Amino acid sequence: MPAIRVVLPQHLRTLARVGADVLIDVDGPATVRSVLDAIESTYPVLRGTIRDHGTLKRRPFLRFFACEEDLSLLPPETPLPPPVVSGDEPFYVIGAIAGG
Amino acid sequence: MSAVRVLVGTRKGAFVITADGARKNWDIQGPFFGGWELYHLKGSPVDPNRLYASQGSGWFGQLIQRSDDGGKTWEPMGNAFAYDGVPGTHEWYDGTPHPWEFKRVWHLEPSLTDPDVVYAGVEDAALFRTTDGAKSWHELPGLRNHGSGSTWTPGAGGLCVHTVILDPANPQRVFVAISAAGTFRSDDGGVNWKAINQGLRSNHIPDGTAEIGHCVHHVAQHRARPNVLFMQKHWDVMRSDDAGDNWVEVSGNLPTDFGFPIDIHAHEPDTIYVVPITSDSEHYPPDGKLRVYRSRTGGNEWEALINGLPQQDCYVNVLRDAMAVDTLDSCGIYVGTTGGQVYASPDGGDTWSAIARDLPPVLSVEVQTLTD
Numbered sequence: 353m354p355a356i357r358v359v360l361p362q363h364l365r366t367l368a369r370v371g372a373d374v375l376i377d378v379d380g381p382a383t384v385r386s387v388l389d390a391i392e393s394t395y396p397v398l399r400g401t402i403r404d405h406g407t408l409k410r411r412p413f414l415r416f417f418a419c420e421e422d423l424s425l426l427p428p429e430t431p432l433p434p435p436v437v438s439g440d441e442p443f444y445v446i447g448a449i450a451g452g
Numbered sequence: 453m454s455a456v457r458v459l460v461g462t463r464k465g466a467f468v469i470t471a472d473g474a475r476k477n478w479d480i481q482g483p484f485f486g487g488w489e490l491y492h493l494k495g496s497p498v499d500p501n502r503l504y505a506s507q508g509s510g511w512f513g514q515l516i517q518r519s520d521d522g523g524k525t526w527e528p529m530g531n532a533f534a535y536d537g538v539p540g541t542h543e544w545y546d547g548t549p550h551p552w553e554f555k556r557v558w559h560l561e562p563s564l565t566d567p568d569v570v571y572a573g574v575e576d577a578a579l580f581r582t583t584d585g586a587k588s589w590h591e592l593p594g595l596r597n598h599g600s601g602s603t604w605t606p607g608a609g610g611l612c613v614h615t616v617i618l619d620p621a622n623p624q625r626v627f628v629a630i631s632a633a634g635t636f637r638s639d640d641g642g643v644n645w646k647a648i649n650q651g652l653r654s655n656h657i658p659d660g661t662a663e664i665g666h667c668v669h670h671v672a673q674h675r676a677r678p679n680v681l682f683m684q685k686h687w688d689v690m691r692s693d694d695a696g697d698n699w700v701e702v703s704g705n706l707p708t709d710f711g712f713p714i715d716i717h718a719h720e721p722d723t724i725y726v727v728p729i730t731s732d733s734e735h736y737p738p739d740g741k742l743r744v745y746r747s748r749t750g751g752n753e754w755e756a757l758i759n760g761l762p763q764q765d766c767y768v769n770v771l772r773d774a775m776a777v778d779t780l781d782s783c784g785i786y787v788g789t790t791g792g793q794v795y796a797s798p799d800g801g802d803t804w805s806a807i808a809r810d811l812p813p814v815l816s817v818e819v820q821t822l823t824d
Contacts, residue, residue, distance in 0.1 A: 363487060363512060367528065397528045401512040405532045413511040447511045 354439035356387055356432070361414075361447040364402070368395040373442065382437045384416055385428035402445060413448040456778050457522065457820040458796075459503065460788055461490030464812035466505055468523040471807070475784055475798040478807040484526060485517065492773055492816045494560050495522075499567040500820050504586060506557040506572070514556055516572075516586050529586035533557070533574055536593035542576065543605045552576045552596070559773060561616035565623070571642075573613030577604060577630045579642060592642040595628065600647060600664045607631035607667045607686075608732075614772055615671045621678045627696065632667035635683070637696050648696030652685060669712045670772040674721040682724050682751070684714040684772070689726055691751050702751020707738050713775035717800060718783040722750035725777075725785060725801060727770040736767040744787060746801045760804030761795060768793070773816035780821055788814030 355375035365371065376390045385408075392399045403410055408428075410416070415424040419433045419441050435441035454473035460466065465483030484490075488507045496502040503519040505526070514533065517526040539552035555575040563569035568585040578596045580589045595613075604611055612631055619625035626638045627648075634649040652666045667686035674680065683690040683699065688709050690699040703709035708728045717723035724747050730738050737743060741763045743756040768791035778784040785797040792811040797804045 361511070363509070367512075367515070400514065400531045404513075406534055411511065411513060 354437075356382060356390075356436060357439055357442040358387065358391060359442045359444045360398075361445060363447070364398060364445070367397055367401065370395070375439075382432045383429050384423055384426065384432065387432065387443055388428075415446045415448065417444040417446055418442070453824050454780060455822040456780070456784065457495070457500075457822055458776075458786055458794065458807070459493040459495065459505075459523070459816075459818045459820070460794055460808070460811065460814060461493050461505070461773075461816035462788075462792070462812035462814050463489055466490040466493055466507075466523075467808065467811060469794065469807055473780055475780075475796060478796075480808055481523070483812075484523070488515075489556075490815060491556060492559050492818075494562055494818045495820045496562040496567040497564050500822055502562070502567040502585075504560045504562060504570055506560055508556045514554070516557065516560075516589075518586050530582070530588045533572070533580055533589050534591070535578060535596065536591040539596065541602060542611060543603050545606065549602070552578075554578075555610060556612075558612045558614045559616050561618060564618050564620055571616045571618070571626070573616045573628060575610045575612035576606075577611045577613045577633065579613055579616065579626075579628055581642070594638070594643045595636060595645050598636065598645045598647065600633070603664055604630065604633040605665065615668070617671060617673050617681075619673070619678050620675045625678075625695070627671060627673070627681070629668040629671045629683075631669065632686075633664055634666040635668050635671060635696055648692075649699070650697065651692075651699030651701075652690065653688065653701075654686065670714050672714045672716050672724070674716045677721040680721065680750075682714050682716065684711050684726055686710065686732060689714065689751060702747070704747070704752035704754055706745055706754050707743075707756075711770075712772040713770050713787070715775045715777050715785070717785075718777050718779040719781075720748070720783075720800075723748050723800070724751065725775065726754075727775070727787060729769055735769050737769075740765050740767060742766045742768060742789070742795075744785070744797075744801055744804075757797070757801040757804070759802060760797070766791075771815055773818075774814050776817045776819040778819045778821045784819065786817050786819050788817040790814065 358374045458469040465486040467482035491506045493505040501522040505517040507515040516529045541549035544550035559573040561571040572580040615629035617627040636645045647663045679695045681692045689703045691702045742761045745754045768789035774788040788794045790813045794808040
């Protein structure tokens with residue numbers, strides 16, 4: 353399976369010491385949950401910054417997008433769109449436009 | 453050769469400001485963690501190059517950073533703060549039960565004897581401890597499980613443990629202060645806790661003897677006299693001579709007894725400092741004048757310190773953890789403002805100058821006194 357391209361917000365790139373795109377290998381079906389699991393496994397410093405440590409709930413001011421669709425409110429087991437699975441389109445973690 | 457290192461937490465990053473013992477020429481390094489809120493940074497008393505920082509944001513939650521080289525480089529550490537067991541509820545602003553939810557670390561208090569041990573005061577109110585240099589954190593649940601916990605209510609800033617004091621004379625004794633529950637003491641290393649609020653009076657509490665519900669803003673202790681505590685409360689400056697069992701008001705001639713920080717001269721246990729602000733409605737200094745007030749008598753008699761501080765059109769605040777003292781022979785006093793200034797006095801408050809003028813709003817100031 354090709355690696356999935358993940359685009360992280362700037363602060364998380366700095367924290368994980370990565371560039372704009374991160375290539376993530378996912379075991380099994382590519383879902384929101386499996387991608388986030390793989391991100392946190394590859395970059396443990398990101399644990400707790402995208403999802404709550406205990407509940408694994410998405411942090412309120414972050415959203416997940418792919419192929420111009422908001423995946424944030426879908427069940428975490430929802431399969432990712434084929435262009436994301438093929439590596440042609442990125443999976444975006446986006447910080448809400450809010451605050452000062 | 454002595455030196456001082458001032459650790460400044462701001463709304464948009466951390467800054468490390470250094471000078472030699474003369475405290476005339478200052479070097480500002482930073483921002484570290486630019487764009488993040490740094491609620492507090494503090495160094496280990498036994499290893500001054502070991503620093504801990506509470507980094508957070510509304511977007512990405514809580515991080516803990518550690519430096520082993522005096523703040524030149526930092527490493528993210530463990531950031532999982534899980535309450536022990538099922539945390540239950542505290543009281544919400546409207547009086548309804550509200551689930552305990554971790555939000556942020558307000559204060560980090562490194563151990564007096566072990567650089568790998570640190571206490572963290574958090575919101576929603578609880579006390580955590582690491583014994584492995586911040587790799588992992590574990591709650592000391594006896595505080596939150598104090599019988600009154602379900603009645604604790606948040607202040608305007610949240611329900612937070614903002615003050616943690618480790619008693620230098622008694623390794624088993626720990627003090628914490630919680631907005632807006634009050635002050636608590638443990639005499640067994642944090643297992644069991646006693647509310648120590650007798651003598652506090654709060655206008656919003658009809659019961660004049662209420663043990664719980666007081667909005668304590670900060671508490672200070674002098675190492676040489678650990679049973680004497682000074683408190684800046686929502687209203688009133690208070691003093692206890694028996695480790696918090698009883699308190700008396702020492703606001704005296706202050707222009708207003710509302711404020712946030714309070715600290716004690718390094719070599720004069722009866723010399724204390726506060727920064728009065730107009731009220732809980734305005735949160736800025738009276739008359740547009742930033743005045744640090746000093747009492748050399750352990751309270752009641754206060755003098756305004758103004759030399760070098762802005763005395764017109766000044767409407768900044770000094771938050772509860774944004775005052776610190778160094779331990780040089782001529783004790784230095786430091787305050788950071790919500791306007792981004794850090795003022796230092798190398799002579800116990802007689803004269804002041806800005807060592808940083810245009811930082812983001814300052815949340816906390818700590819100072820380390822370094823000797824070769």
